[in-house]
Amino acid sequence: MDIKQNICPKCGGPSEEGLCNNCKAESVDWIICDERVQCVHCPTCGSLRHGNTWTDSHLEREELIFNLSMDAVHLHEDVMDVEVSYKYHDPSPNRTSVGVKVNGEIYGVPVESTCRVLIVWSKEQCDRCSRLAGSYYSGTIQLRADGRKPDDFEKERAIQISQKCEDELQEVGERLSFVTKSEETKDGVDIVISSHSIGDFITREIKKQLGGKVTRHPKLIGEKKGRPVYRITYLVRLPRYRKGDVFENRDHYYEVRGYDSNQLWVFDLKEGAGKVYKENDDGRLIGNVSDSESAFVNYIEGDVAGIMDPKTYENLECIIYPWLEIHEGQEVRFLRDYEKERIIFVG
Ligand SMILES: [Zn+2]
Ligand SMILES: [Zn+2]
Numbered sequence: 001m002d003i004k005q006n007i008c009p010k011c012g013g014p015s016e017e018g019l020c021n022n023c024k025a026e027s028v029d030w031i032i033c034d035e036r037v038q039c040v041h042c043p044t045c046g047s048l049r050h051g052n053t054w055t056d057s058h059l060e061r062e063e064l065i066f067n068l069s070m071d072a073v074h075l076h077e078d079v080m081d082v083e084v085s086y087k088y089h090d091p092s093p094n095r096t097s098v099g100v101k102v103n104g105e106i107y108g109v110p111v112e113s114t115c116r117v118l119i120v121w122s123k124e125q126c127d128r129c130s131r132l133a134g135s136y137y138s139g140t141i142q143l144r145a146d147g148r149k150p151d152d153f154e155k156e157r158a159i160q161i162s163q164k165c166e167d168e169l170q171e172v173g174e175r176l177s178f179v180t181k182s183e184e185t186k187d188g189v190d191i192v193i194s195s196h197s198i199g200d201f202i203t204r205e206i207k208k209q210l211g212g213k214v215t216r217h218p219k220l221i222g223e224k225k226g227r228p229v230y231r232i233t234y235l236v237r238l239p240r241y242r243k244g245d246v247f248e249n250r251d252h253y254y255e256v257r258g259y260d261s262n263q264l265w266v267f268d269l270k271e272g273a274g275k276v277y278k279e280n281d282d283g284r285l286i287g288n289v290s291d292s293e294s295a296f297v298n299y300i301e302g303d304v305a306g307i308m309d310p311k312t313y314e315n316l317e318c319i320i321y322p323w324l325e326i327h328e329g330q331e332v333r334f335l336r337d338y339e340k341e342r343i344i345f346v347g
Contacts, residue, residue, distance in 0.1 A: 004073070005046075006018075008023055009019035010023040010167065011023055015111040015329040017096075017184070018195045021098060021107040021108050021109050022109055022204055023109070024106075024107050025106050025109040025111060026105050028076055028078075028106070029076065029102070030075065030076040030078070030079050030106050030111055030113075031073065031074070031075055031076070031079075031102055031111075031113045031115070032062065032065055032073075032074045032194040033072055033073050033074075033100065033115035033116075033117060034072040034073075034074075034117065034124055034146060035116070035117065035118060036117070036118045036119075036120060037067055037068050037069075037071060037072045037117060037118070037119055037120070037124070038041055038120045039064070039117075039119055039120070039121050039122070039125050039311065040122050041057070041121065041122075041124075041126075042054070042123070042124065042125055042126035042129055042313070043123045043125070044125065044126070044264040045126060045128065045131075045142070046058075046130040046131055047126040047175075048064075049124065049126065051169055054126045054127050054128070054175060054177075055168075055173075056173070056175065060194070063097060064086055065086075065096055066086065066120065068086070068098075069086055069088075069098045069100050069117045069118050069119070070118075072100075072117040073100055073102065073115070073117070073309055075102070075104070076106065078106050078107065079104040079105070079106050079111070080104060080105045080106070081104055081105045082102065082104040083102070083103045083104070084101070084102050084103075084276065085100075085101045086098050086099060086100045086101065086109060087099045087283075089125065092122045093128070094122065095119065095120060095121070096118070096119040096120060096121070097116060097117075097119075098116065098117045098118075099114060099115075099116055099185055100114065100115050100116070100117060100260055101113075101114045102114075102115075105174055105236075111213065120347030123146065127174075127175065127176060128175045128176060128177065128178065131176065131178075131194055132178065132180070134195075135180055135181070135192075136180065136194055136233070137180045137192045137193065137194060137230055137283060137315050138193065138194055138199075138229075138230075139191075139192075139195075139196060139199045139231055140190055140191065140192050140231075140232075140233050140234070141156065141158075141190070141191040141193060141199060141202055141203055141206075141228065141234040141236060142187075142188065142189075142190055142233060142234065142235050142236065143158045143188040143189040143190075143191070143236050143238070144187055144188045144235065144236065144238065145188065145212075145237065145238040145239070145240070146212075146238065146239060147187060147240045147282075148236050148240065149187060150188045150189065150238055151242065154210055155184060155188065155189045157206075157209065158191070158206050158210070158236075159189060160190055161202060161205045161206055161208070161209060162182060162191050162193075162202045162338050163180050164205075165198060165201045166178050166179050168201075169197070169198055169208055171305060174195070174198070175199065176194060176195055176275070177193075177194060177195040177197055177198035177201075178193070178194045178195075179191060179192070179193055179194075180192040180193060180194055181183070181345050196230075196232055199232055199234050202234075203234045203236055205237065206236050210238055210259075211238060211239045211258075211259030211264075212219065212236055212237050212239050212259075213236075213237050214234060214235070214236050214237075215235045215237075216232050216233075216234055216235075217231070217232065217234075217235065218230040218231070218232045218233075219231050219233070223272070223339050225262065239259065239264065240285075241256045241264070241284055241285065242288065244290050245257060245259060245285060245287075245288050245289075245290045246258060246269070246285075246286045246287055246288070246289060246335055246344060246346060247282070247283040247284055247286060248284050248337060248339070248340070249282070251270075251272045252269075252271075252299040253268075253269040253270060253286065253337075253344050254266035254267065254268055254269065254272060254277060254283070255267040255269055255286065255289060255346060256273060258344045261343050263276050263277075264276065264277040265277070269321070269344060269345070269346065269347070270321050271321070271323065272321065272322070272323025272324065273323075278308040284339070284343060286335050286336075286337050287336070289333070289335070289346045289347075292333040292334060292335050293298060293310055293311075293333070293334060293335075293337070294310070294332065294333045294338075295307040295309065295310050295316075295334065296308050296329065296330075296331055296332075297326055297327065297329060297330050297331075297332055298315060298326055298328070300320070300327070300328055303319055303320050303321075303322070304317050304318065304319060304320065305317070305318055305320050305326050307330070307332060307334075307343070318334070318342070318343040318345070320345070325346055326345070332345055333345070333346050334346060
């Protein structure tokens, strides 16, 4: 049997077909290095710009230098077993010179090359930081309450919610959704926001946690690239009653337990049962269970309890509704209905 031996047309050495591996390796540009790369970063937040797009970067400088250098090195697709090492120094404050050494193998032939990449650093304020600096806004959330003013807890909670929403949106890359500022006003809190999506998100969360109604009031402020630009005022009107409030309506006393998609959940202190409050007339506020007083029960007579008024030390007789289990010598919590001169036991 004849073994067909091919000859490399370039070097005359043995070859399977056409050029031998050595000559093939020599004939391809297996590595191409860009001499210069530019990196635009935001001096305030460290974001990086690629073309017209800014992205958050959490890379350390060293990692960034490595990534930028690797972006500048282009290898032939047949190169295998690549190993890269690099060294760098800063010839000037806005230049980093990186020496890159690449080892690999192509067509079974080991290859090695070094090149130098100059990273040019430039600073530019990113889209987010420039909007932040310019107090950019596309809407305001006004936290108000129905027939009263939001209390400290509600105001604090709303601000916390807005911060949490901002964190979440930033995390998923919605760079331009942020809270520009929040401030207390005489009627509640105003939260100024940079995008409509964060406005929708925050108001949805506030409603979920604090109840109330949200209305949106858009106002046309101009046009950008042929599209109308709106600013939206979100009015969040918290419910008339807060959790723990006790109010009277048609001789029933109700304690507010919570909210569930526009429904008011109450505990009927006369019947001893939880229910959805459906009455149209809103009733009269007595107080909040967090402000309730406590007193000792001196005696029980039928459905009447005699308790000692902790303010005057006088005996007060009050009706015990059937669901209440009250015993002599026990301590009970109550609210005063001054208008009807009644003591209302709370659970
Ligand atoms: Zn050859
Ligand atoms: Zn920035």
